[in-house]
Amino acid sequence: MERRILKTLEFDKIISMLMEKTTSELGRELAAELVPFTNIEEVRHAQKATEEASTVLRLKGSVPMGGIRNIRGPIERARLNSMLAPAELLDIANTIRSGRRLKNFLTDMSEEQDIFILRGLVDRIEGMRELEDEIRRCIDESGEVMDSASVELRQVRQEIRSLESRIREKLDQMTRSSSTQKMLMENIVTIRGDRFVIPVKQEYRSHFGGIVHDQSASGATLFIEPEVIVTMNNKLRESRLQEEREVEKILYTLTVQVADHLELLKENLEVLAELDFIFAKAHLAESMKAISPKLNDHGYLLLKKGRHPLIDRNVVVPLDVELGKSYTGIVVTGPNTGGKTVSIKTIGLLSLMAMAGLHIPAQEESEMTVFSSVFADIGDEQSIEQSLSTFSSHLTNIIRILGQLDERSLVLFDELGAGTDPTEGAALAMSILDYVLSKGSKLVATTHYSELKAYAYDTPEVINASVEFDVQSLRPTYRLLVGVPGRSNAFAIASRLGLDAEIIAQARRSVSQEENQVEKMIASLESNKKTAEKEREEAEQLRKQAEELRGQLEEERRQFAETKNQLLEKAEDEARIAVQLAREEAETIIRELRQMKKEGVDFKEHRLIDAKQRLGNAVLELEKEIVKKPAKAVRATQIKVGDEVMVDSFGQKGTVLEKVSNSEFLVQLGIIKMKVKKDDMHLVKETNTSKQPVQYTTIKRDRSHVKMDLDLRGYNVEDGIQEIDRYLDEAVLAGFHNVSIIHGHGTGVLRKGVHEFLKSHRSVKSYRLGGQGEGGVGATIVTLK
Template sequence: MIERVLRVLEYKKMKEQLLEHAASTLGRQKIGELQPSTNIEEVDDWQNRTYEGTKVLRLKGQAPLGGIRDIRASVKRAQIGGLLNAHELLEIASTIYGGRRFKKFIETMLEDEVELPLLEGIVAEIEPLTDLERDIKQCVDDNGEVLDSASPTLRTIRHQMRSYESGIRSKLENIIRSSGNQKKLSDAIITIRNDRYVIPVKQEYRGAFGGMVHDQSASGATLFIEPQAVVLMNNQLREARAMEKQEVERILAELSAHVSEHVDVLLHNVAQLAEVDFIFAKALYSKQMKATQPRLNRDGHLNLYQARHPLIPSDEVVPIDVELGKDYSSLIITGPNTGGKTVTLKTVGLLTLMAQSGLHVPVEEGSEVAVFKSVFADIGDEQSIEQSLSTFSSHMTNIVDILNEVDHDSLVLFDELGAGTDPTEGAALAIAILDDVYSRGARLVATTHYSELKGYAYNRPGAMNASVEFDVETLRPTYRLLIGVPGRSNAFAISRRLGLREDVIEKAKAQIDSDNNQIERMIASLEDSRKAAEADVEEARKVREEAERLRQDLVANLDSLEQEKASILVEAEEKATRAVEDAKEEANFIIEELREWQKETQTVKEHQLIDAKKRLDEAAPTLQSKKKKKPKPKKTEHKLQAGDEVKVLSFGQKGHILEKISDDEFQVQIGIMKMKVKKDDLQYIDRPKQVETKPLATVRGNDHHVKPELDLRGERYEDAMLKVEKYLDDAILAGYHQVSIIHGKGTGALRKGVKQLLKNHRHVKRARDAGMNEGGLGNTVVELK
């Protein structure tokens, strides 16, 4: 790309923003070298790498890139036999660790089945070099100092040094603490001069301590003297330090030689880590801009939805929609100054360059960008004082260069085409330039003030008018781009708003020829139609959103009901299963008791026991996972009367009629409750047959037999209460004096209800729990009056 084009489209300023997201000098160098590519396969690969970086950030929040350093210079010096210092070795170890940690990070994501094919390929080429990292870390601490443990010799030398230093300080402290020496010292401290321990002595007492003078104060009143008593020990310390330096250099030389053995691997690792840092810098920049990955094409088709200029603050930028290269290849933008025409040009140009650089662009999902071989731009006042060129000459020089190179694979951006000269000639020249660019097959976006160009797109099949909107009421531009509508002058409207007399405005209008008036009226009509269409679209959008919201609410409610239904069915099945198990357990218990009786009385036959067991098993309810639809009750006219079994619709419960109060009202008993119910709220179910009274247990008919016991196990509470009421009446009619009501143990609710009903029943003389040989707490024995 031409350097001037990159400058006028502010590509370098965009790169400065990108630099803020690099984690190392490696990434910053890659960003500094970044240039748009014209190869669509390469651009697609770059875009996908950025996408994988944003995917990692979306899933993990960040990527571990700390510790990575640019170690290339140190590695190359080690390659030629140079001695690396401890800090350089520490940076090499840190970079090895950073690469190993990032490699492990990506491998963990891959184990979680996150698809990162490009990053997977990059980290596969990073070699951990754990041996080299370990050797360096064992010899160099985090502050870049060689450790005592680096070698036994170094440990011994440093132990001696500490011993010498301790001895020297002990002797000097004895000297400065001596009462006889206090007046001879300028200050009672121990200091260092020329790597030797000394004390500050007053000038007049220079011979009191012997030894050597190493320094003096600025005034000369104080001498820094090494007393004779510590000269030998200072000499020993100096020799130890020389030995330490020699041993440290030997250790660093060994580590440098170890580094030189892995030069190629280290340089390759650094190259991969530089690419990683570059990828995540782009990903972080994309996240900051809320950018998306655009689709790419070779056909020169641009389709940007809600495009935003990345250099304008997010709270100030106005998104625009731009389409070019499909139905039309030239877009002519008209409108007032400061209305946003130039920003539109720069947005289109800069986003194209960013996309071709592998960067995501600040647009909505679904946007599409073409990969152009060339991008040309003539934007702004590039007047050259040195060349004595006017504004028009400067622009025309650029345009001439552009026309010499433009082809069908180019994007051309012209700002204020033809400006700076006579309006008539400038407009004619602008039309000729537009026609020439169009004939080359290039994609073109141009801005202009000339009214002659407002009708240009109407006469060219491959051109389209556009304008930047201006609010006449506030006298401010809205910065919105309107495709298909040329810009209006607004000069008369603005003048009227500012208070210019109407007669002056009318005289000015009379000076404009009829063609211009017709164009202005046409533009005004287009604007009115556009605003009406936008209002309709907005209303339709609101209706659609409301409908979608209602649909989502209905779907959510339906899902909730289905889940609740499934939960109720599961709970009911579990409850029924428990009831069946309880019933079978109770039946087995009864069978065992019968067997015991058989042994004792010899009156119960084995085949009777087997038959009883079979009947009990067959009586067990069969569970179904799906609820069968009950047939709707047939509406038949039936005259309700006392004794009828009915359903109270408002409660959904069954009961029976006690008496008729009036034609529209009956007294109904539901369980132990009695209430008045309207006729319309009753549904007839059945009328119980009359039971013929016969002596004791011989009461028997073709289809009726009153047993001396009532089994309520597995019954619902309300149904059980009704059965007890009916059974007691039947038992009285049959002449029983004692009966049993089997309710089982279960939760105790059914037993409690039976006890409560028997307590208040008019025919019950006494009720008691059955004995252990009669069924225990699961059976209640009732004595009847």
């Protein structure tokens, strides 16, 4: 991609905005080097990385990117065994910590979101905690080597502080002495060349002895190191030299450790630079309210509400344009200052941004393609140095473009053919357009020439477009109208500005009838375009309302079904509780009867069984269905147009509009018209306002004719088995869970035959001999499935 083209389309300004979003010099370097990719896989990877970073920002608000330093120079010097300064070592420690913190942050984030690319990057970051801890143990946040760095350093610094204290104390005594105060210019202790001195008046120089280190500009004051502290200052100087040697020793040791981690540090730097760059792209997208476009590599471009990113989004007019499917070229015509140049610059710049992995300011449905190259001839690029005219300059640029384009190129021409004779310029422009289209390139061109409107109309691959102009306000609206050629509006503008009507009329008569008809046709097209656009927006609004209503209906239907099921379950639970209470009451009565028998009341066993059976029948009455379900409303034998009906599948009332067939009607449901089967609706109100009564059906299981036991005494085995088979079927239909088969004691043959039959019966879950109070071995208790 030519750098000149990037500058022409103002891609360099986008790069400047991107650089401002970085947090480190490393990220700024990558941002400055960004150019569009021409391979779709590279573009997809870059767009996906930006999308992942945008997701992180949206969910977390910020990312811990601080503390990253450009330590390439220091680590390279460490490789050469050149001792690093404390500040450089501190930058290395801060960068290590920043990398580890960022790694932990994104690793935790990857557990919640799919950030595959970012996770892959941070996995390459090495913690190097030991190196960081060692640097921080020796160097404080201000970049000074600490006393704790070594025992020797602590000792020598203690000695230095002790000597400084003793020297200051000695000099303070001298400055406070009444005998020496008159000899001093000021009663202070100061330092010259790392030596403690006092300011002495010139005439008392010999009184103090020692060494003169400095004097004032006038020469009246001498800064003297008194003889009594020379030895102490010498000792202090030796201690400071020892301190310097110890500090150098510590710094050199740390430098060697940095050199041992050279490759890991370089890898960390590379990853941190890439992450800073990616998150800068996400921050830029956030500031532009940009989206990640769909991508393709077959030359199809669809921009919906695309905005030029360098124009205030509160002012810029969004652009809707499609290219590469029904047509591969667009010719934009119309007057100057109408926004034609902004339109083609928007198309070119957003294409470059998408190819560079940057999100674009447009709506979600936008789709961008990956071009092999983008060419642009925009604006007055006249070269004064080469003494080229405007036409020559443009033509030279166009010749260079025509020599490089291919079927995957995007070509942008602004004011094609301008700067020369209109007739020749228009002919040349059409020839250039033919050549570009013959190469298969995608094309957007602006022009003043009316001949190109006809060219676009006659060429199947090309479509006319214009930028809307408001004649009333004499201002362009900057809306691109694809499919409508532009018109000059010269007469309308002149009239609005107050030019004499007779002059305008004379001018109109000078224009050919054909041209006037074309202007009228274009005006009609513009009007129709506006009307169609308005109707499309209204239709879209109605479609959204219909979808919302459908969603509401589905939700109401779901809630109704859920409520119905809850009520049924509640009723069944209440019935089960009632049955259980009845059974418990029955068992209580049986226990009381048996207790009465034990106490001497004369009761026969079979009378106890009969009592239990009567109680069981009472329980069965409680088990009858207690929920009355409404039968389906009576359907009208003849539904007519105008009847109010209930659509069962939606649970929504509607009005019959039309009979489609004998089994299907067109029904108005709110704002929705839909075809409904006759079987899926019932009549609510006829046109004569007569109402159909709602019928209810009570479903009951009649158990009154089925007893809880079957008495087989006196039957042979064969007849007894037939009776059992019939009885068990009735008991199952009656809903019994347990029944009793009385076969008596006898010889046991009938009991054995009964048990053999029960083993294989389809309705029998289990069986057992009766217990006390159940007939004992003379009866068999059967549990049904």
